[in-house]
Amino acid sequence: MHLLPATIYLSFAGAVLSLVAGLRSAATARGVALMTALFCWGITLYAACGFTPSNEMIALVDSPWIPQLGIRYHLAADGISLTLVVLTGLAATAGVLFSWNIEERTGEFFAFYLALIGGVYGVFLSADAFLFFVFYEIAIVPKYFLIANWGSTNREYGAMKLALYSFAGSALVLAGLLWVYASGHADGFSLGQLAAAAVTLGRPAQLAVFALLFTGFAILAGMFPFHTWAPTGHVAAPTAASMLLAGVVMKLGAYGCLRVAMPLVPMALEFWAPVIAWLALAGILYAGLVALVQEDFKFVIGYSSVSHMGFVLLGLAAANATAAAGAVLQMFSHGVIAGLLFAVVGRMVYERTHTRQLAQLRRMPLHRLMPFTAVVFVIAGLASMGMPGFSGFPAELTILMGAWQASKLWAIVAAAGVLVAAAFTLRAIQVAFFGQTDKESDLTSHAHLMAPITWPERAGSILLLAATVLIGLKPDLLLHWIVPSLHSPMFQAVWQGGVR
Amino acid sequence: MTYSYWVLARALLPEMTLILGALLVLAYDLLRAKVHTPEERRAAALWIGATAVVAAIVDSIFVGRLGPVYGFSLVLDSLAVPTRTAVLGLALLTLGVSSGARLMRHPAEYVAIILFATVGFTLMCAAHQLLLAFVSLELASLSLYVLAGFAKDRRDSAEAALKYFLFGGMAAAFLLFGFSLIYGVTGELDLSRIAFSVAHAEMTPLLTLALVMVLVAFGFKAAAAPFHLWAPDAYEGAPTPSAALVASASKVAGFTLFLRLLWPGLGPLAGDISTAGNTGGWQTLVALMAAASMLLGNFVALAQTNLRRLLAYSAISHSGAMLLGVLAWQAAGLGPVFYYMATYGLATVGAFGVIAVLEANGGCSKITDLAGLGRRSPLLAGTLTVFILSLAGIPPLAGFFGKFAVFAAALQIGGVAGPAGWLALLAIALSAVALYYYLIVLKQALVANPVPENAGPIRVPPAAALALVVAAALIVYLGLFPAVLLDLF
Numbered sequence: 001m002h003l004l005p006a007t008i009y010l011s012f013a014g015a016v017l018s019l020v021a022g023l024r025s026a027a028t029a030r031g032v033a034l035m036t037a038l039f040c041w042g043i044t045l046y047a048a049c050g051f052t053p054s055n056e057m058i059a060l061v062d063s064p065w066i067p068q069l070g071i072r073y074h075l076a077a078d079g080i081s082l083t084l085v086v087l088t089g090l091a092a093t094a095g096v097l098f099s100w101n102i103e104e105r106t107g108e109f110f111a112f113y114l115a116l117i118g119g120v121y122g123v124f125l126s127a128d129a130f131l132f133f134v135f136y137e138i139a140i141v142p143k144y145f146l147i148a149n150w151g152s153t154n155r156e157y158g159a160m161k162l163a164l165y166s167f168a169g170s171a172l173v174l175a176g177l178l179w180v181y182a183s184g185h186a187d188g189f190s191l192g193q194l195a196a197a198a199v200t201l202g203r204p205a206q207l208a209v210f211a212l213l214f215t216g217f218a219i220l221a222g223m224f225p226f227h228t229w230a231p232t233g234h235v236a237a238p239t240a241a242s243m244l245l246a247g248v249v250m251k252l253g254a255y256g257c258l259r260v261a262m263p264l265v266p267m268a269l270e271f272w273a274p275v276i277a278w279l280a281l282a283g284i285l286y287a288g289l290v291a292l293v294q295e296d297f298k299f300v301i302g303y304s305s306v307s308h309m310g311f312v313l314l315g316l317a318a319a320n321a322t323a324a325a326g327a328v329l330q331m332f333s334h335g336v337i338a339g340l341l342f343a344v345v346g347r348m349v350y351e352r353t354h355t356r357q358l359a360q361l362r363r364m365p366l367h368r369l370m371p372f373t374a375v376v377f378v379i380a381g382l383a384s385m386g387m388p389g390f391s392g393f394p395a396e397l398t399i400l401m402g403a404w405q406a407s408k409l410w411a412i413v414a415a416a417g418v419l420v421a422a423a424f425t426l427r428a429i430q431v432a433f434f435g436q437t438d439k440e441s442d443l444t445s446h447a448h449l450m451a452p453i454t455w456p457e458r459a460g461s462i463l464l465l466a467a468t469v470l471i472g473l474k475p476d477l478l479l480h481w482i483v484p485s486l487h488s489p490m491f492q493a494v495w496q497g498g499v500r
Numbered sequence: 501m502t503y504s505y506w507v508l509a510r511a512l513l514p515e516m517t518l519i520l521g522a523l524l525v526l527a528y529d530l531l532r533a534k535v536h537t538p539e540e541r542r543a544a545a546l547w548i549g550a551t552a553v554v555a556a557i558v559d560s561i562f563v564g565r566l567g568p569v570y571g572f573s574l575v576l577d578s579l580a581v582p583t584r585t586a587v588l589g590l591a592l593l594t595l596g597v598s599s600g601a602r603l604m605r606h607p608a609e610y611v612a613i614i615l616f617a618t619v620g621f622t623l624m625c626a627a628h629q630l631l632l633a634f635v636s637l638e639l640a641s642l643s644l645y646v647l648a649g650f651a652k653d654r655r656d657s658a659e660a661a662l663k664y665f666l667f668g669g670m671a672a673a674f675l676l677f678g679f680s681l682i683y684g685v686t687g688e689l690d691l692s693r694i695a696f697s698v699a700h701a702e703m704t705p706l707l708t709l710a711l712v713m714v715l716v717a718f719g720f721k722a723a724a725a726p727f728h729l730w731a732p733d734a735y736e737g738a739p740t741p742s743a744a745l746v747a748s749a750s751k752v753a754g755f756t757l758f759l760r761l762l763w764p765g766l767g768p769l770a771g772d773i774s775t776a777g778n779t780g781g782w783q784t785l786v787a788l789m790a791a792a793s794m795l796l797g798n799f800v801a802l803a804q805t806n807l808r809r810l811l812a813y814s815a816i817s818h819s820g821a822m823l824l825g826v827l828a829w830q831a832a833g834l835g836p837v838f839y840y841m842a843t844y845g846l847a848t849v850g851a852f853g854v855i856a857v858l859e860a861n862g863g864c865s866k867i868t869d870l871a872g873l874g875r876r877s878p879l880l881a882g883t884l885t886v887f888i889l890s891l892a893g894i895p896p897l898a899g900f901f902g903k904f905a906v907f908a909a910a911l912q913i914g915g916v917a918g919p920a921g922w923l924a925l926l927a928i929a930l931s932a933v934a935l936y937y938y939l940i941v942l943k944q945a946l947v948a949n950p951v952p953e954n955a956g957p958i959r960v961p962p963a964a965a966l967a968l969v970v971a972a973a974l975i976v977y978l979g980l981f982p983a984v985l986l987d988l989f
Contacts, residue, residue, distance in 0.1 A: 134895040182911030
């Protein structure tokens with residue numbers, strides 16, 4: 001466990017190294033990035049092996065940082081953060097594999113990429129709200145440059161929109177944190193100290209603080225109606241960046257809601273839960289229906305991400321340990337599956353066909369041109385629909401069970417969302433991969449254009465597929481870590497509506 | 501009360517070093533002007549000047565906190581020593597930056613005047629008496645007017661100097677009028693005695709008038725709205741190192757002078773801004789200026805296409821945040837506002853330094869002139885990224901913690917229900933607006949392709965490169981370890 005902080009430092013060091021390596025050659029930079037990502041992932045897996053589930057945060061580092069304001073450099077981990085750092089390691093490794101074809105300014109690309117990863121590891125391991133916020137913001141800026149530099153469609157617009165939404169969200173978070181700190185006369189920024197300070201505020205103030213914090217984080221989690229940055233950002237981003245955006249960055253938002261907003265003001269969730277739940281349900285259904293009519297393949301996946309993140313938010317709003325466990329599981333599951341879907345669409349299909357328009361893909365029978373890709377996408381699609389045997393199934397089922405305890409209506413509406421997800425996924429599979437061509441000659445002409453699938457693509461796909469199948473078949477691997485953490489004193493207060 | 505010349509001489513050691521340095525610069529240039537090329541003359545002047553500033557920094561640290569000097573004319577306290585050192589550091593960076601700037605006629609005079617201006621700044625940091633405050637302010641201002649107009653071959657430099665001078669002269673007149681009213685009411689020049697005197701006085705119309713006059717001058721010096729109008733033109737037209745000095749060291753010194761004047765001197769007239777109802781005192785006016793500066797600075801900056809004007813409006817918005825820091829003195833003391841000023845100064849000197857190097861290599865007025873900087877000079881692009889992101893307040897750079905500390909302190913005055921709290925929330929909201937224009941700058945530098953496509957690499961002179969790297973490294977270091985600066989108070 002105590003090696004975990006090294007993931008943060010190694011990622012930042014790797015960022016600098018790959019920048020330097022990029023001056024020599026693209027291949028060196030790639031190698032550095034892959035080694036860094038693999039190494040960090042290895043550390044998280046090693047930590048996972050030695051992890052004993054408990055309801056306490058295990059302190060990794062805790063030393064004074066800015067004593068004048070009571071800020072500590074405090075890193076800690078529990079089952080939830082462990083789940084998410086393992087996801088980060090996996091997504092980062094797969095992302096490097098799927099950006100193997102970046103030839104232009106490779107060193108810079110991986111520098112921004114690894115800086116983003118470092119920030120993400122930092123967020124998941126922070127136990128001090130100030131530190132959390134610092135890492136949270138560090139993760140914003142590299143996203144902008146990844147998209148603006150190496151993106152595709154409308155990249156500068158998408159990048160700016162994403163950066164401004166993220167930053168607006170973090171401004172709300174900062175306002176909320178400072179409000180608690182200043183008005184509650186907190187001694188420091190640890191979550192416990194802030195929670196103790198928040199109790200001293202009046203009820204309206206607590207509700208307002210919760211709204212600031214939760215909205216700020218939920219913007220990054222793609223909560224309806226603040227989700228619009230997500231599809232444009234995902235579509236504009238280069239493949240690896242979309243994988244990270246959907247795979248881990250949106251999780252930062254959800255994790256912030258769970259780790260900071262809810263325990264800080266435990267009494268407020270009860271008041272806001274219906275609002276959050278209905279916004280989440282609106283997101284599930286609306287984004288699902290929008291995905292159903294998209295003409296751009298990547299937009300289908302972009303909206304599907306918003307829809308699936310709606311389940312996470314619903315799980316949080318249900319305010320019980322079951323639903324929250326489902327939400328964390330869904331974060332992991334969606335991180336893997338969305339990464340896989342974006343990899344297929346952005347890297348394997350678009351780089352070869354040079355189109356993402358479903359109308360054009362319909363005329364190319366991709367299941368014959370790229371059988372491997374088609375198989376991967378079909379499996380990923382099934383996982384995304386929530387088929388049993390894949391990670392999406394236990395995750396969404398647990399959320400629905402938890403939501404049923406909170407409100408039967410929510411669970412029923414969300415279940416309708418599962419059907420919508422099946423509809424848009426099947427449509428995408430059908431149209432993109434099982435299209436028909438009129439003439440056999442077209443097939444051979446296309447076949448010449450298609451470069452074979454390379455080994456990094458195969459390796460990345462298999463990694464991600466293996467993860468979704470493993471968790472689908474044995475979800476208690478993760479639930480075993482997650483559930484005890486959700487019974488820590490801080491979370492107990494949340495489930496009991498603020499009664500400590 | 502002691503009037504020891506010996507103590508005075510010790511206290512003024514940095515100033516004397518600077519003046520000696522300035523005279524040496526001039527003398528050396530006078531002797532060797534015929535022999536040397538203009539480049540060599542500039543290099544020699546800069547080396548002598550930089551040595552003098554380094555010596556002055558050492559002096560300043562070595563002299564330390566002497567406390568009151570020569571009666572109470574000067575006070576070397578926990579405010580004066582750090583700010584004096586910071587101002588000297590910023591002046592040193594400005595000298596470093598000048599080495600990369602476009603060459604001007606009379607390089608030695610330019611360096612000498614920078615040193616004279618720095619003497620004014622350091623005195624402003626320590627002045628504890630109205631007359632000395634005014635004289636040091638004028639020494640700094642007059643030097644800055646000359647520096648702004650130093651590029652005699654360019655019309656916009658003359659325009660910048662004239663605008664700066666007219667506004668500055670007007671502000672000086674206001675300040676002097678305010679000072680004379682304060683003296684008339686209290687019969688004192690020394691700040692602590694003034695404080696004692698006004699503590700028992702009623703808020704008479706005469707005192708109100710004096711406060712308004714002083715704050716007008718403060719607004720000018722800080723480039724705070726609505727007294728900001730000179731700033732965009734001065735920043736745009738002045739030679740780049742001059743603009744860097746105006747934006748950094750001059751700002752730190754000005755804020756220090758007025759901080760001392762307002763809190764230790766006129767503190768009893770501060771009024772109370774922890775609740776909205778109570779509106780007496782100068783804090784209300786400062787709060788209004790802060791709000792106006794943040795709103796105007798951030799929103800007008802969105803529309804800029806000229807890089808220097810953008811930095812000018814960004815400076816106006818930062819002034820608003822620093823004014824908030826001035827208000828926060830009562831809650832958190834000097835730490836936050838000093839940290840903010842010092843790190844803002846570093847980032848601004850750096851940003852102007854990059855502009856200066858670019859100007860010497862073909863020009864940099866529009867934001868689009870930065871296009872492809874990442875490929876033409878990774879050093880400039882990298883350091884510019886640090887400076888701009890620090891101005892935008894992105895962690896782990898120093899600009900972030902400055903904002904954080906100032907806002908946290910402001911929120912402690914009466915919480916979110918009080919005007920200071922509203923200002924802090926406004927500032928947080930506007931920081932999201934500000935990110936847009938800062939990213940526009942970085943987009944050109946790191947994303948856009950060079951224009952023309954084959955524009956070659958940019959050569960950065962070693963001294964300028966060193967100054968930029970030092971400034972960037974300091975920003976990162978202070979951002980990671982803010983406690984280093986906060987410990988000074």
